[in-house]
Amino acid sequence: MHRALAALVAGAVATMVMSAALAIFEVQTRYAIGIFQAIARFVRMPDSVFLGFVVYALVGTVAWPLLFVSLKPYVPLDLDPAVAGMLFALPLWIAFAIVGRGDVTGAIVVLFVGFTLLAHLAYGFVLGAVYASLADEHA
Incomplete structure (x- = not known):
């Protein structure tokens, strides 16, 4: 599969995985997070x-x-694609942790930081793994 198309398919799958994780977190916090509202x-x-x-x-x-x-081709390390995806998701998480926090305060902030980190690491893992599988690119 073409690299760009493989990346888009992998991004869609990874976004679905992260969305499911964030939806669980939203429900568990009784919608106190308001992720889409914060992005808006x-x-x-x-x-x-x-x-x-x-x-x-x-x-x-x-x-x-x-x-x-x-x-990805410019990363000097020879990493497994899933690990590379996880590392690549970290800057996205940092931006999301700052922007997506919205009006959350108190103890929920600690849960927000931890849970969104796990959700973004899962996003990166799936992004890298699915992309490598579809583009037939392995470390």
Whole structure:
């Protein structure tokens, strides 16, 4: 499969995995997190939860996977693609932890940081593994 198409498919699968994890976290916190609302506030459209979702989906399925496949050849380490994906997901998590936190305060912040880290690591793992499988690219 073509590298860009493999990256887009891997990004879609990885975004679904991360979305499931974040949905569980939203339910467990009784929707205190408001991830899409926080992203909408970040793009200066605080009343558009749908726009927050669209930005989340586009970054996860298009922008980040294409950036991953573009920068992967320049990584000096010979890493397993799933591990490379996990490392590549860390900057995305840092941005998400800052932007997506929204109005969360107190003890939930600790849970937010930990759970979103795990969700992003899962995203990166799936992104790298699925991409490598589809593009027939193995470490």
